[in-house]
Amino acid sequence: MTGGFNVGPLNGIRVLDLSRILAGPTCTQLLGDLGAEVIKIENPKGGDDTRTWGPPFVTDPNGDPSLSSYFMCANRNKFSVTVDIATDEGQRIIKALAAQSDIVIENFKPGGLKKYGLDAETLCDIDPALIYCSISGYGQTGPNAHKPGYDLMAQGYGGIMSLTGEPEGEPMKVGVGIADVMCGMYATVGILAALRHRDQTGDGQQIDLSLVDSQVAWLINEGTGYLTTGKRPIRRGNGHPNIAPYQVFATSDGHVIVAVGNDSQFRRFCTFLSLDALPEDDSFANNSARLNNRDALIDILTPVIAALTTDAMIKGLEESGVPVGPVQTLDQVFASDQVAARDMMVEMQSQAAHDGSVRLIGNPLKFSATPVTYRRSPPQLGQDTAEILARLNVKP
CATH class of the missing domain: 3.30.1540.10 (formyl-coa transferase, domain 3)
Structure with a gap:
């Protein structure tokens, strides 16, 4: 496929992104940073839910809210295309875009896209080389497959909250949506492995990934400790289960x-x-x-x-x-010489911002030959619809 960019190890790879919120967008932003062309499909009636998750917002030249910081954290290096998949026209457009893509990623409830003819079975029948990644709360199988998935629910069901917090306090979630983020990381690994398999065999496949599965997977030493002993771990605050001190x-001042x-x-x-x-x-x-x-x-x-x-x-x-x-606060983190030296805060030009730029968290991957790139700032809703459909010769 022709990706439209001559940079990055994933140059030439096109991703059709039907996901929203955080897990899927985390994955596709990472793929975009690595050079893939990412086409983000959004509902014309509001787009990705996180567009409204604020404040804080970046304000446009008129002083009005334009982009939420939550949306910006996982949506750079993407084109925003608005399509109503509930319509015949929308389904036709998605199928036409999928036929020109290497990867489709979605996070609808299991079976949710079948009624639109956009499920893995249908699209992979059209293009057997397609890699179709499905992210859901509990996976495509199992007794909970029908339940919706949210980061907090995954942290609770998957056990990490039982390990987090003070010994006598209530179960505590991690301060950010870590179940979503880690699921996005596993999705990225799975997609890259599937790309390798496709390049060797010509065959695509479906990747079935759940928030809960990925959260259970990173219980690491505490999880295997329980499996080894049968003893339920306890919350230790900031203490380590296997090392002391x-x-x-x-201290006297912090x-x-x-x-x-x-x-x-x-x-x-x-x-x-x-x-x-x-x-x-x-x-x-x-x-x-x-x-x-x-x-x-x-x-x-x-x-x-x-x-x-x-x-x-x-x-x-x-x-x-x-x-x-x-133990640094975020103002100390982003003011540190180390963050500056490692380019972990990046500034990108954006017409959506009143001062013409937005500041984002950098990508931690440092390549000697194919560095990550920051080509497109987080898009406004539907800003690229006409351009993408025209360039890929898809009639609206």
Whole structure:
């Protein structure tokens, strides 16, 4: 397929994006950053739901809200095309675009697109080389397949909320839509693997991915710990289930993260705090002992660390070769030299913004030969409909 851009490892790949909210758009933005041409299909009556998820909004030259920050976080490097898939004309347009695309991605309820003739079976019959990625709350099969999927529901059903929060507090979600984002990452990996298979065999396929499945998959050590022991993990606040001390401590003027990963680091940590007797105590001599006596250890460390400033802790432990770091607020994050050096904040020109530009979070992938590119700022609703249909010779 002809992608329309001569940049990136996915140059020449066209993605027809029927997804909305966050999981699907996260995937397609990443594919777009890698050079794919992404055609985002939106309902003419309002478009992607996240367009209205604000404030905050970017304001246009007239001072009116134009783009929500939520929408902008996952929709750069895309063309916005408005199509009503509930109409015969809309279905014809989607089929014509799909026939010229390498990938279709959607996040309707399982079976939701069948009545429009836009389901995987129908489109893959038309083009056997098509890669069709379906994202849903619980997957295309199973007793919960019919239920809607939202990030918060996935975090709750998939178990991560039972592990997050203070021991005596309520179950707590992660501060951002991490189940959606991780599902989008898994979708990207699956699509790239399917592209490799298609390039070798000529055959496309359907990818069935759910928010809950992907959330369960990243329970990682806590999940396998339960499967190994049969014991239900508990919430530990900022404590680590397998390492101690590895958590946040209060200082005299804020907080600091201490991440003691082995016994030699623990010795240096105690030397810095003038607690040289601790590593000689059998209760704290190795990591297993420290885990078994975690509460006693933290009770000893807490008042000592609380008497020191955050800067003193960071400076002293860095000099001692002990992993340590700050707990930064977002203003500190985006003002940091490290974020600037790694291009993790990017500015893009946008006619939707009153000052002509928007600031976005950068892509973390750093390629030596095929770097990511930021070619198109998040689009206004339907701004590219005429251009795309004309260029691909699809009659409206």
